[in-house]
Amino acid sequence: MGSKDRIARLKEETRINILKAALEIVQTEGWQALSMRKIADAIEYTAPIIYEYFANKEAIILELTRQGYLKLSKQLTEAKAQHTSPAKQLEDMWLTYWSFAFANKELYQIMFGINANCSCEMVNKLPEADCPWDIIADSIGKLMKIEDMESEVICTKYYTFWSVVHGLVSINFLDRGNSDEVNRQVLRDAVTGIIRSITP
Amino acid sequence: MGSKDRIARLKEETRINILKAALEIVQTEGWQALSMRKIADAIEYTAPIIYEYFANKEAIILELTRQGYLKLSKQLTEAKAQHTSPAKQLEDMWLTYWSFAFANKELYQIMFGINANCSCEMVNKLPEADCPWDIIADSIGKLMKIEDMESEVICTKYYTFWSVVHGLVSINFLDRGNSDEVNRQVLRDAVTGIIRSITP
DNA sequence: TAGATTATTTAACAGTGTTAAGCAAATGTA
DNA sequence: TACATTTGCTTAACACTGTTAAATAATCTA
Structure with missing residues (x-):
């Protein structure tokens, strides 16, 4: 049998x-x-x-989204593992996030895009586990020397990072931005700027 | 006749x-x-x-998008007119941008969203005139005391503002963010922060 | 009123997601 | 081996979608 x-x-x-x-x-x-x-x-x-x-087409898209989060999380974890200093970890992770967005444009669209059509609230249906949040928030916590991982501060700082990076990604997807090189530098400046501003 | x-x-x-x-x-x-x-x-x-x-469905969506840009531009112009200081103008304009996003969620989606489906490169088909760019860039130029409106610097700073604000809007559309009040404060902090950083 | 134009609808085509019915091949049972 | 049952897969169909061409209804012109 x-x-x-x-x-x-x-x-x-x-x-x-x-x-x-x-x-x-x-x-x-x-x-x-x-x-x-x-x-x-x-x-x-x-x-x-x-x-x-x-079950239906949406379920397929949802699964692709999930795999996208999984893939991103894996890449973030790898990037993180290459450094011990939280500051360097964050810098590398956000650059990794940036690269992921362009290497997986379509996945990024359903993962973080404001979808006019179709799969609207995909993200809310996903298990928390596949979320890149924890991986990054951990480094933020260590950098700021905050024990409580549920702290509002970490959450806020995470959003500060994310909104800047995602904003830059969005600009480039709408292809209104500068050259790749320039943008990569803008990103690096912005990320290091935030890192400096939250380092105690 | x-x-x-x-x-x-x-x-x-x-x-x-x-x-x-x-x-x-x-x-x-x-x-x-x-x-x-x-x-x-x-x-x-x-x-x-x-x-x-x-001509087709897309033409309707495109026209709605155009009207969206027109509406936003009008609101930005009004906000700008209420102040003489470029710094205050910028602060008010970005808060206006923020409010517009939530008051016209669906329009914002096609105007600035990363559309997975349908109308992909809508924005590129629009006349430059309806673009909020000029209105805001003007204040940035005045604040930084730059004459040449075509300057790369203004462009870069505009993107710095926009990526932060759009990023925050995106977070809230994905409804992963904090309360309205908190986010409005985060936005205000971010905007005034950038203003301070570019004030000569 | 008759003819020409214009306004509007109906019918149709090719495509979509999705479901139910049918068939055919493999399997389990006697 | 012969029959019954389950399984795998396809065909057909439904209710939609955007879009076009043909047919009809209404209006204007002479």
């Missing part, structure tokens, strides 16, 4: 294929081009079988 | 009605609910009529 395992493995495989196909379509043709039939074509099935793996 | 004027006036009226209906739908049901047939219902016509006034 070990065949149960085999078919379970195959099922898991096509589930992954669905997500892979969806991401592929989105990254090459944009979000507006993502359709169930197009995904089905890519995985060489017909549309209805997708509903055996996901 | 004065009837020409009358029918022209009527045509203009239904054009306005289409836009009004579209905005109404969007503000009550969200962007994903906006459809040509729903607009037609609202103005008591059938869908194809709309195509005599707008």
Whole structure:
């Protein structure tokens, strides 16, 4: 009766294929081009079988969003691990965040974008665990020498960082910004500026 | 032959009605609910009529976006007129920008949002005139005592302001932020901080 | 009033997300 | 082996979407 395992493995495989196909379509043709039939074509099935793996289209997008958070969190953790000083950690992490945004433009859109259409309150449906918050907030806490991780101060400072970085990312997505080099420098200046301002 | 004027006036009226209906739908049901047939219902016509006034759905959204920029520009100009000091002008204008974002959430989404779906590069199709840029940049120039309005410096500082404010707006749209009062204070602090940092 | 224009609608096409019904192949049971 | 049952998958359909072309209704002109 070990065949149960085999078919379970195959099922898991096509589930992954669905997500892979969806991401592929989105990254090459944009979000507006993502359709169930197009995904089905890519995985060489017909549309209805997708509903055996996901409740609906939104569930697929939600899962992609979740994977986006997971991916970002992983990159942030790696960046953090390369330094011991909280200040350097923060600097590297926000640069990593910046790079992630441009390397995964479409994912960033659903993760942090103000979506006019479709998946509106995606983020609220996600488990807290996949959130980059904890990873960064930890360094902020250490830098400011605050024990209580639930402190309002950390929260506020996190938003200060985030709003600046996300704002810069948004500008560049709307392609109203300067050159990549200039913006990277603006970002670095802004981040180090905030770090200096919150260092006791 | 004065009837020409009358029918022209009527045509203009239904054009306005289409836009009004579209905005109404969007503000009550969200962007994903906006459809040509729903607009037609609202103005008591059938869908194809709309195509005599707008090339397609995107053209309607684009016009709404344009009106959004116009509205914001007007409010910024009013706020600016209430002060003579460039510093106070900037402070008031960015608070106005902030208020506009929340009073016109849906408009703000298409104006400055990173739209995953639909109208992607809307903003690039708009006339420069309706852009809030000039109004704000002027005050930045006066504050920094820079004559040349095309200066890179002004541009950079504008983005510094904008990224912070837009970032904070985004946080609140994703509803991950603090209370309204707290955020307004964070905004005020950030804006006055930047003003101080660029005052010669 | 007859003819020409204009205004408006109906019908249709290709596409969307989604569900229900049907079929075919694999499996379990006797 | 023969039958019954479950499973995997497809076809067909529904109610939508944006958009276009053809048909009709209303108006204006002569």
